[in-house]
Amino acid sequence: MTLGSRYQILALAGSGTMGTVYRARDLELDEVVALKVLHASLADDASTIERFRREAKLARRITHPNVARVHDIAEHDGLKFLTMEYVDGESLASVLRARGALPLVEVRRVARAVCDGLAAAHDAGVVHRDLKPDNILIARDGRIAVTDFGIARAVVDRDALTRTLGALVGTPAYMAPEQIEDPDNVDLRCDLYAFGAVLFELLTGERAWTGPNLFVVMSRRLGEPPPDPRALDGAISEALADVVKRAMARQRDDRFSSAGELGDALETCLSSAAEPRSRRPRRPTSSSLAATKTVAVLPFRYVGPPSDEYFADGLTDDLIDTLSMTRGLRVRPRGMTTTLKSIDVDPREVARTLDVQVVVEGSVRRMGTATRLSARVIHVSDGIQIWAQRFDVAQGDFLVAADRIAHGIAEALTADLTTSRRHEASDPDAIELYLRGRRELRASWSGDLSGAVELLESAVARAPADPNLVATWALALSRLAFLQGGATRLRARQAAERAVVVAPNLGESWVALAATRVYFGDQIGAAEALRSGVHRIPTSGRLRAALARVQLEVDVLDEAIRQLETAMQLDPTVPDLTEDLARAQALRGAWTEVDALLARPVDDDHGRLTRAVHRARLDLWRGNAVEVPDAVIAANIAALPLKVLLLQRDVARGHVTHDRLDDLEAEAMLPRPRFSLLLWQLFAELSAILGEHDRALAAVGRAIDGGLVDAAWLRRCPLLAGLRRDERWPALVARVEELAARLRGIVGSEADGL
Incomplete structure (x- = not known):
């Protein structure tokens, strides 16, 4: 877009109380300038504009290398803007x-x-x-x-x-x-x-x-x-x-x-001042990483056979994922924009609804074996189109083109995109399988993942060296192993070890490696993998969230909350982030924060079920009634989590039979090492509420025998207060405390250096 037939917009530099600053090219002088578009509240006042002209004229008298020069004030279609020297930095x-x-x-x-x-x-x-x-x-x-x-x-x-x-x-x-x-x-x-x-x-x-x-x-x-x-x-x-x-x-x-x-x-x-040895730079916090530009990626419109609509969904997801890991941007999660799919929307109305400065929109058109991808970036307050591009690509180049779009958007927003570029095309069929598999993985995260794993495994078989395919496949297998256990654990470990070789710069690889090490009882190795991964890829929200979960369990709560908040800034699409943050606040007794977190919207049936189970658990911790949303029951998904939720509700009401508690105990005994630990914890809590002290204590022992390291839960969970007074308790938890102390040395606030 060109303003005043002279200034070509190159990128969005920033926004302030008085206007929006763009990097632009002065076509007459062929030089880059800073162009500040004044907010309408200022630009609509004639006397203010006249004062701006006088001040700009006065400011031009300053000629000094430590002052950015002011050039002029001009207008384009009602937009008033200042041009100034551009300082590249x-x-x-x-x-x-x-x-x-x-x-x-x-x-x-x-x-x-x-x-x-x-x-x-x-x-x-x-x-x-x-x-x-x-x-x-x-x-x-x-x-x-x-x-x-x-x-x-x-x-x-x-x-x-x-x-x-x-x-x-x-x-x-x-x-x-x-x-x-x-x-x-x-x-x-x-x-x-x-x-x-x-x-x-x-x-x-x-x-x-x-x-x-x-x-x-x-x-x-x-x-x-x-x-x-x-x-x-x-x-x-x-x-x-x-x-x-x-x-x-x-x-x-x-x-x-x-x-x-x-x-x-x-x-x-x-x-003459000596540098004080005691002074050191402040370690960045979540606010240090806070984005300066808020962005909504609208669902890309699809034109083509309905059976291939997942290409548009895949491009939208890929852009959200990549831009979410970009320092300097805060991207709204896909759940906030999903409702806008397949409808015509006014970008300015979207911006007001989602409270964003920038909207990304585009389309995907299938043309035989080729695909046309179009995208544009709009700064909504002034309607300026910052960037637009169109790509005609073969199917095997789909992810390469998506990567080029993401880098183009980041450059247009003057953001620091740290992910590496994809340079090589993949097998066209592998791309199709990958996009379908990734969509299935997200839709079934807490349910049956066998279909997603099968699709991703087929994709990797066709493109065994593609980092994105291998890393996503490893992550899916590690999640399936969490839910199923058994022989899947070995497959997951092999996939994760392969992923850190093929895709060492993707957070999914390290998360999968850490998870599979836990499944084989190597908690120390898992913590070391997470720490190494975060140091290597500090912008991975998924990695930081995984590290925070270890910190949460070993009772480094302040650091865990910091990492979870940072992860949410980096990538709000990571599963269970809000629930983990709510649990951390509950362990601190910060119930106001817990309620605020659990009131956040959830965008799919699996997410609503997961949220309901977590809410029920924390309601039981503080003696509240448990409500089961009708929408969760109507969705009728993920039989075991729903069974747990209904059991939590009935325990809170005092309406539960021993056979239902026996059913949960039987589920916990199945060979699913990591998932079984969670079930034993839930079983212990419900038994404690029902006054079955010895049964609750035995459940804690079974969890510890299975590799539990959740020292924070053992120390702080309100429902375990009676167990902590039992003379058998110190000996029971001694192993956990010893392992937790070792893990704190790896992931604790003084050790991670992040």
Whole structure:
């Protein structure tokens, strides 16, 4: 798409409170620029646009290498946009999210550049008024530049009708007190205050002012002295802390008088400062990985024989999977978009419903032995089509083309797609079998997986070196072995060992390997496989979820919750994520969080049944009644989980016969090592509720004999409180505690380094 017959949109760079920034090519000058499309609330006001023009003209007077130059303001079909110098790199905000507190040598470099840039702007009579890490750019060549000069001023100086809104312009975490109290009476020292707040964050990894809402954040700086960074890091020198506090002084007359003076003071402190040995970068949390762009991939439209519709489903799933593992994106799970299949939808309405910034849509058309794939990316707030592409491919190139589409979308969204590209075509029949098998695997995750395994096995037989096929086949077999046990365990182990050789960069391979090691009693080897896999593929949500489940069992709850939340950010399509997170919160006694998690929507019959069983279990933990949704009974799937659910309901009501409990015990005795452990745990809980103390204790013993390592459950489950008072309990659980301690050394918070 081209704006004003001059600026060709190349990619979405980011969004902010005032507009959306694109990377664009100036076709007249043949150079890349940053193009900011103003939000309609600003663009529709003629006086504001005139002020933008004046501020842009004023900002053009700043010529300094540490300031991104402003070019002009223009219009296209009602869209108002600014053009600015494009700085190829990342924002300081992105660096802080990923790394936390920076080494002093880097703080010094940022401080010098920003102070020099501010000094040049102030000398030209321009005050920024909204300085923050998002507006400090670090180029790939090391240059540091401050951007967005003049934009905040243009908004603040709106007419009297909007001036009260102008008081809130700026970012609360970095705004000077006078911007809150008297926004019409500010000077260059508000920029010094803002940079003091940025310095606080550079040194500590935390914001200077925090609070549960906007007004708390703003009021704290009005009633409290500036915070001391040494309260968070005692290794920071007193002189450096004093500079930060002076820059953030409540009264502007107590601050430095100029950016140059602040820069000189920082240079004095930082030029001779030794790097404190105790300081280290903050380990990234789930918020560090939080996506900056929200995306919905709509079900791709299909044109062709109805029997081949799974090609469109396969492309949609592949894009969701790949983009979900892309740093910088938050992709809505397929369950939220499935209802939009085969209907005409307005992308803007979809965006409002799903709360996303970007919509991906497209089509799949079968033409004999060839397939035409079309896709486009739309930024919904302004309707700009960021990217569009069409591919005509042979069936064997289907996944290669899907990969090219995913990489094209990621590039258009300026996101970091870390998955490797597929370069080779696969056997056309193998692709067909793979797509059908993967669809069956997802649809039957908690049910009969034999059909999915058969399809995937046939696909691998035709394309034995295709990483995606082999990894998915190994994952399906490992899940089937969990549900069936028996001879399937050996087949699953062989497939997993093959997968880590053929597909070492896919999370499914390592998850399958870890699962099959557990089936053969090697919990230590399983934990080591998961840790190795996460270090190798840190963006795999499935791998992080598997690691978190081990952490959950060995009672490293805070770390398990962190990993589960990170996994949900990376790939919300991983099965049972919400249920595992709810169980972790229940073990902590955080029932409000449990209820919020279990209230999240579920998109299919198997998912609803799994959710109902987990909800029933946790309701029993706290003595609540158990409700069985009519939709779950009507679906009539997965006989054993449904039998367990109905048994849980009747135990809660006190309406249960011993023969039904005997049936569950018989199921637990079947040779399905991992699944049987879960059944023994459920059996122990139900027996404890019914007052069958010895039977419950025996069930715990059977689970431990089978390889149970769930120390958190043994320690914390409310239903086992009576068993924990039994004199036989310490000897019974001693083996678990010993193994759990060894596993904590492998997957615990200090060991994983993630």
